[in-house]
Amino acid sequence: MLDRCDRVQIAVHDAAKAAQRYGQLLGSAVARRDHSRHLGARRTILAVGESEFELCEADGAGLTQDFLAKRGEGLMTAGYCTADLDSMVKRWEGLGVAYDRDAEQLYLSPETTFGLPIVISESTYRPRVGPxxxxxxxxxxxxxxxxxxxxxxxxxxxxxxxxxxxxxxxxxxxxxxxxxxxxxxxxxxxxxxxxxxxxxxxxxxxxxxxxxxxxxxxxxxxxxxxxxxxxxxxxxxxxxxxxxxxxxxxxxxxxxxxxxxxxxxxxxxxxxxxxxxxxxxxxx
Structure with missing residues (x-):
């Protein structure tokens, strides 16, 4: 049911500064900005090739602030995609697996997946950006x-x-x-x-x-x-x-x-x- 690796979410103190660095080294570009309730974060989402890297700044108490306080800046969540989010939900509910749905993304707790925080998004086509x-x-x-x-x-x-x-x-x-x-x-x-x-x-x-x-x-x-x-x-x-x-x-x-x-x-x-x-x- 997983199509591909789709994204990563990275906790940062200053998304503008981080976006500049990622652009310098990887040729990425800012695709959009939004907010995540689940992460408690303002997100600057970079187009990196066909994939996306989400730079997450804490917006008050929540997962991102907790991560930054405990670990500092770094890789917070691994992201994959599927063509059918609803079927994935039905699969997890049938297995009795807890999840959180935030807009069009599904989150699994790292307690479910051996320390691996996971976000699932819907599969979509994106043109490549950069090298x-x-x-x-x-x-x-x-x-x-x-x-x-x-x-x-x-x-x-x-x-x-x-x-x-x-x-x-x-x-x-x-x-x-x-x-x-x-x-x-x-x-x-x-x-x-x-x-x-x-x-x-x-x-x-x-x-x-x-x-x-x-x-x-x-x-x-x-x-x-x-x-x-x-x-x-x-x-x-x-x-x-x-x-x-x-x-x-x-x-x-x-x-x-x-x-x-x-x-x-x-x-x-x-x-x-x-x-x-x-x-x-x-x-x-």
């Missing part, structure tokens, strides 16, 4: 057993476990799976990463926060342009290879560069390399 193509992954870091989490998500969202792709990394210290929604047509998925130690950065994060939302990933159709933006702005980023000035594939932008958001970036099709379909990776 980013789309958001395709949000990472649910786990102390819990990833197999149990995968089974719960399959039931909550009508996903097919036969499409999932197991993952693991000694470099980053985790095992888990990618809950791919529609392979090989699209990369969209929730990454379930159960940490294997508390030495690596991901493990330290889980030791502090437990089951949680950690980061997200975008695909870019013009990686040299994004790489140039990062270098020109002296933004801290780690390339996939050894040379940040010439790396052909992508990398990770440090949270300090994007108001608390750890953002992975990969060139077109590269992510199939670790998504069970290496044959789909195009040459540079």
């Amino acid at each position: 980013v193509s789309f958001l395709y992954e949000t990472t649910n870091t786990l102390a819990s057993d990833w197999r149990r989490v995968a089974a719960v998500y399959a039931g909550l969202f009508g996903l097919d476990p036969a499409r999932f792709s197991e993952i693991g990394s000694e470099r980053f210290g985790y095992v888990g799976t990618l809950t791919l929604f529609d392979p090989p047509n699209r990369l969209d998925r929730i990454e379930l990463s159960q940490v294997t130690d508390d030495v690596h950065a991901m493990g330290r994060f889980v030791k502090k926060h437990g089951d949680s939302l950690y980061m997200c990933y975008v695909e870019v159709h013009d990686w040299p342009a994004v790489r140039g933006r990062l270098l020109e702005a002296n933004a801290r980023y780690t390339p996939r290879g050894s040379d940040p000035a010439t790396d052909p594939d992508g990398g990770w932008v440090h949270p300090k560069g994007l108001h608390g958001l750890l953002l992975g970036v990969s060139r077109t099709g590269l992510a199939w390399d670790w998504s069970g379909r290496e044959e789909l990776v195009p040459s540079v």
Whole structure:
């Protein structure tokens, strides 16, 4: 029932300042502004490729203010979309799952989804803006057993476990799976990463926060342009290879560069390399 990764919601102190930074590094543009009752926030919504990044400023007491007080600026909510919100509601009500509907968005509590705050929006077409193509992954870091989490998500969202792709990394210290929604047509998925130690950065994060939302990933159709933006702005980023000035594939932008958001970036099709379909990776 999930079509794709659609958006992320990011708690910030100053949305205007954050929007300027995201535009500088990712070529995003302000699409609109509104208010969220559920988040207790004024939102500045950025077009980032085909996806949207919501910059949320606290508007009094509520979830956004609580997040900022506890964690500071950073990634607050993972967002996906479906073609039929009402059918999703019926599914959850049949399972006895509590949710909140705020305008045309559905919110699930992180207590339901292993520390992963989730918002579901209705699927819609958007033209691409800037050198980013789309958001395709949000990472649910786990102390819990990833197999149990995968089974719960399959039931909550009508996903097919036969499409999932197991993952693991000694470099980053985790095992888990990618809950791919529609392979090989699209990369969209929730990454379930159960940490294997508390030495690596991901493990330290889980030791502090437990089951949680950690980061997200975008695909870019013009990686040299994004790489140039990062270098020109002296933004801290780690390339996939050894040379940040010439790396052909992508990398990770440090949270300090994007108001608390750890953002992975990969060139077109590269992510199939670790998504069970290496044959789909195009040459540079």
